[in-house]
Amino acid sequence: MNMPVRKPELVVVGASAGGVEALLALFEGLPAGYGLPLVVVLHLPDGRESLLADLFARRLALRVKEAQDKEALQPGTLYFAAPGYHLCIEADRSFSYSREEPVHFSRPSIDYLFESAADAYGAKVMGILLTGANQDGAAGLYTIKQRGGVTVVQDPQEAQVATMPEAALALHQPDYILTLRGILALLAELDSRPC
Numbered sequence: 673m674n675m676p677v678r679k680p681e682l683v684v685v686g687a688s689a690g691g692v693e694a695l696l697a698l699f700e701g702l703p704a705g706y707g708l709p710l711v712v713v714l715h716l717p718d719g720r721e722s723l724l725a726d727l728f729a730r731r732l733a734l735r736v737k738e739a740q741d742k743e744a745l746q747p748g749t750l751y752f753a754a755p756g757y758h759l760c761i762e763a764d765r766s767f768s769y770s771r772e773e774p775v776h777f778s779r780p781s782i783d784y785l786f787e788s789a790a791d792a793y794g795a796k797v798m799g800i801l802l803t804g805a806n807q808d809g810a811a812g813l814y815t816i817k818q819r820g821g822v823t824v825v826q827d828p829q830e831a832q833v834a835t836m837p838e839a840a841l842a843l844h845q846p847d848y849i850l851t852l853r854g855i856l857a858l859l860a861e862l863d864s865r866p867c
Contacts, residue, residue, distance in 0.1 A: 679865045680798040680822060682745065682761075683708050684789045686782030686812070688715040688804030690832025692724075694852060695802070696731060699750060701856045704733040707863050709745045711789070713780045715804070716755040724752045739767045753780040760788040776808035786812025795820030798862075800855060802826045804836030814843045824848045824855055 687694055691714045699710070716722055722738065728750065729736040739751040739759055744766045753759035757769035759780050775781035782801070786809060789797045799816040801809045803826060817823045823846035828834035830851045840846065848858065 678795070679862050680708065680793075681796040682789060682793050683710045683798045683800065683859065684761075684785055684816075685710060685712045685800045685802065686714075686786065686804070686809035686836075687712070687802035688778075688782075688806060688808065688833070688836055690803035691715070692727075693832065694826065696728070697852045698802075698856055698859075699728065699732050699734060702732070702734055702859065702863075704735075705748070706734055706859075707747050708859075709747050710734075710750045711739065711745070711753075711759070711761070711785065712751065713753045713759060713782045713785045715778050715782075715808070716780070722752065722755045728752070741767060741769045743767050753785065755780070758784040760784060761792045762788070763792050765792060776806045778806070778808050782809035783812035787815045790816045790819040790821060793821070798822040798824065800824040800826075801836060801840045802852075803831035803833050805833045806835060807839040809836055810839035810843050813840050813846065817844050817846070822847050824850060824858065826855065827851050 725738045734750045736750045760768045799813045813823050825837045825840045825846045828837040
C-alpha cells in the first residue's frame, strides 16, 4: 500500500447504515496511546440522546467522548457528533454546533463536518467515508481532496451498504480505496510517523 507523504493533524470519518459495526472494527485496533484526533459523524435519529460515546468508550482503548460546543480538539481522542446538530470545526480548531437545515436528510451531516475540517485544516486533514445508504459525505470528501487533504473510501464491495462509498467514487478518485483492515493499517502507520 502506498502511504501518503505527510502525517495529517486531524482525521474525520463519516458513516451511516452499517456504521456502528464498521467503526468498531476500525477503532478497536487502535492503541490507547494513539496520537491523532478522530472526529466522527454517524447518522442518528434526531431528538434522541446518543449513547455512541458510552458504547465505544467501553469497547476501545482510545479516549472517547461526545464533542462539546466551543471545545478545543485534543490529540488522542475520538469525538462523536451529538444528534440533531451539525458539527463544525472552526478556524481556531474548536468545535461548534449548528441547527441549519439537514443535508441529505441528515443532521449531523458528514458533508458539513468534512467541509469545515477542510476549511480549518487544509492539506493537514484526512477524510474517511465508510458504509452508508445515502450520498452524504461525497461532496465533503471531494472538498477535502480539493484543499490538498488525503481522502479514503471504504471498498464498496466490503461496505454493508455501498451507496455512500459509491457516491464518493462517482465524484472523484480518492487517494485510497481500502477495506476496514486496510484503513486501520493506514491510521496506525500514520500515527507512528514523526510530524
